[in-house]
Amino acid sequence: MTVAIGINGLGRIGRSLTRIVAAAPNPGVSIVAVNDIASTEKLAYGLRRDSIRGSFPGTVTARGDHLVVNDHAIRAYRQERPERIPWADQGVEVVIEATGRFRAGGTARSHISHGGARKVVISASADNPDAFLVMGANHTSYDREAHDVVSPASCGVNALTVMAKVLLDRFGLGSVNTSVMLAAQGWGRVQDSLIGASRDDPRLGRATGESIIPHNHVVGDLVRVALPEIGEMRYSYYCVPTPIGSLAELSGQTARPVSVEEVNRAMAEAAAGPLRGILAYDPDPTVSIDVKNNPASCLFDPSGTQTTADGGVKVRGWFDNEWGFSNRLLDLARLIGERLPVPSGHASWSAV
Numbered sequence: 287m288t289v290a291i292g293i294n295g296l297g298r299i300g301r302s303l304t305r306i307v308a309a310a311p312n313p314g315v316s317i318v319a320v321n322d323i324a325s326t327e328k329l330a331y332g333l334r335r336d337s338i339r340g341s342f343p344g345t346v347t348a349r350g351d352h353l354v355v356n357d358h359a360i361r362a363y364r365q366e367r368p369e370r371i372p373w374a375d376q377g378v379e380v381v382i383e384a385t386g387r388f389r390a391g392g393t394a395r396s397h398i399s400h401g402g403a404r405k406v407v408i409s410a411s412a413d414n415p416d417a418f419l420v421m422g423a424n425h426t427s428y429d430r431e432a433h434d435v436v437s438p439a440s441c442g443v444n445a446l447t448v449m450a451k452v453l454l455d456r457f458g459l460g461s462v463n464t465s466v467m468l469a470a471q472g473w474g475r476v477q478d479s480l481i482g483a484s485r486d487d488p489r490l491g492r493a494t495g496e497s498i499i500p501h502n503h504v505v506g507d508l509v510r511v512a513l514p515e516i517g518e519m520r521y522s523y524y525c526v527p528t529p530i531g532s533l534a535e536l537s538g539q540t541a542r543p544v545s546v547e548e549v550n551r552a553m554a555e556a557a558a559g560p561l562r563g564i565l566a567y568d569p570d571p572t573v574s575i576d577v578k579n580n581p582a583s584c585l586f587d588p589s590g591t592q593t594t595a596d597g598g599v600k601v602r603g604w605f606d607n608e609w610g611f612s613n614r615l616l617d618l619a620r621l622i623g624e625r626l627p628v629p630s631g632h633a634s635w636s637a638v
């Protein structure tokens with residue numbers, strides 16, 4: 287089946303979603319509507335020209351209130367408030383909320399209560415969603431009746447969680463400490479500017495090209511939401527000036543001493559087996575730009591593995607913070623869209 291999706295916000299994430307869907311031979315989703323505060327002409331330009339990904343491999347034009355991607359016409363709305371977007375008019379089932387402005391579960395819910403969509407996926411570590419669902423870790427806990435607004439947490443959480451899951455399942459894992467180095471974001475500032483800095487942390491308004499900027503991201507708490515067995519965690523998060531490509535490192539204590547070879551074999555087996563497509567494994571010496579366009583949540587780097595005789599372990603993974611995460615958003619939209627509950631009075635509704 288094909289899930290009809292709408293995207294609110296055609297920025298870095300929204301454009302990645304559009305490119306991924308356009309390039310896939312059988313994406314399982316169809317983008318039927320988008321919304322942004324930018325004009326349709328600007329949205330088309332933003333898809334055609336991209337400083338990180340290069341020119342669009344196909345055609346994108348603005349035609350009235352539609353964005354035409356290759357031969358596919360997408361209704362483009364221009365509303366500033368989520369409750370004003372008439373998703374139901376286009377048959378949108380799942381909205382991907384990707385503006386970064388409406389991260390609160392309550393606000394995002396208006397895509398359903400006012401816009402007529404069935405479900406919402408927030409493209410960020412949202413505030414108070416019905417569930418945090420990390421693909422490969424706890425996505426099977428999705429409850430189609432109870433979960434209307436879900437969040438896949440963040441790109442860093444996804445990268446850490448899949449490595450933690452392999453270690454936890456194979457060797458037991460506790461006393462976990464993590465670091466994420468996140469590539470530049472759209473909200474970053476070229477010069478110091480404290481006005482409009484994201485959230486309350488003034489350091490996020492500092493010039494991104496000049497510094498490694500610590501950030502109080504709740505990454506560890508969200509890994510624990512996906513993997514509660516992991517227990518207490520400590521975590522650090524840094525914004526770094528690379529344009530794309532981010533790094534996640536995780537250390538902890540295994541239940542018994544393990545060797546570097548055992549850890550790397552476990553990761554390689556998971557990447558070829560149960561976590562195929564979500565965890566990738568590459569023994570070639572890697573730097574951050576090498577992960578560009580990689581669709582996995584985490585590209586495991588075996589050269590980063592270290593162990594100690596008393597059960598200490600440290601692992602390293604790379605992730606394309608836009609591309610990998612956008613692939614997970616689409617995985618989640620498919621998972622949810624294919625399990626939509628039957629509305630009362632529709633006994634023979636499909637996709638049950």
Ligand SMILES: NC(=O)c1ccc[n+]([C@@H]2O[C@H](COP(=O)([O-])OP(=O)(O)OC[C@H]3O[C@@H](n4cnc5c(N)ncnc54)[C@H](O)[C@@H]3O)[C@@H](O)[C@H]2O)c1
Binds near residue numbers: 294295296299607
């Ligand atoms: N970029 C990444 O690497 C990344 C990775 C994971 C998660 N995220 C999260 O995804 C969200 C979006 O990030 P992004 O990098 O795509 O941001 P972005 O700034 O590139 O894009 C945001 C888009 O939303 C539009 N917009 C702003 N206000 C709007 C409104 N009121 N109504 C409709 N559209 C509006 C903007 O015009 C822009 O096109 C953020 O919450 C971010 O934390 C980003």
